[in-house]
Amino acid sequence: MKHLLKGIVITALVFYPFLVGYALSQGHLVWISVLLIVLGMLRLFSKGNTLLWPLTGFAILCGGFSLILQDQQWLKLYPVLMSVGSCVIFATTLLRPPSMIERFARLAEPDLPPEGVAWTRQVTKVWCGFFIINALIALYTVYAASMQIWVLYNGFISYVLMGILLLGEYLLRKRQQGLHQ
Template sequence: MSFLIKGIVAIGLILYPFLVGYSLANGQYIWVSCLLIVFGLVRLFSKGNALLWPLTGFAILCGGLSLLLKDHAWLKLYPVFMSVGAFIIFATTLIKPPSMIERFARLAEPDLPLEGVIWTRKVTFIWCGFFVVNAVIALMTVLLASTKIWVLYNGFISYILMGILLLGEYLLRKRQQKLHQAQK
């Protein structure tokens, strides 16, 4: 998939909660359902990473069920499924290493030492826990909250929490590395 198309799909999925909120406020959610299906199909037919298949399948499923059942609730459920899909992806890498966080860490440090591998595996467990909690909160926003609260959590707060976890892990990993280097 070209860099431009990947960028458009990524931006569209990041803005997804806002698109859903806007479409529901205007009573026109069908175009968002179609857009979600298109994003899923673009991912499906690209030669992307097989690890992303759960996210791809959930996009097509939620968009398709929204259209078939004429029910916008499926659009609001997509962030729940995204967290479930991310959990599946991260948990799979714990079963078939390297762990997801190790893969990310090796982008910056190809020669990650054993201590780093152990550390990143533990952090991958933490991310799995995060995705479970995030899925539960996202589901609660679908079932118990207004669309405005749903958009606020799924389009802003959850991203902030992911950013904090990502930055915190990076800073703590650097600290751990310095401690292990000082002990040598």
């Protein structure tokens, strides 16, 4: 049951921009605000990774401010804060190793060589840069773009860019490992 609930929360958060776009076009500000708060609370009480708590807090904060102030901008700011929070999380792992990308890499390669550790540290820095740029673009879509552009960027384009970065890192890491063998 715990995994099912976790899957529902993750799926709802991935599709969040589409849910917001639809709900706001139908005049359901309260409904989507409450949903964001509930998703945040479910994530908070699921006793997941404490590294993700800032993202959970941002969900509750954005949903709460949107509900209290009756302002849809707070719902649209959630992806911005997700990128900022992700940047903080990744940067924190640079200060307290292993780096985030090293953690991911070790899932597939538990015996990551020292060159791989150094590589993943640099890639974690690249991800931090990505999250900063992504947050700025997402912020632009909140205040200077239509709802359709906001949904397109935050619900599709940003995920495609993350996928490209993730795949690119994996392929380059494999190439890098081949050079050091």
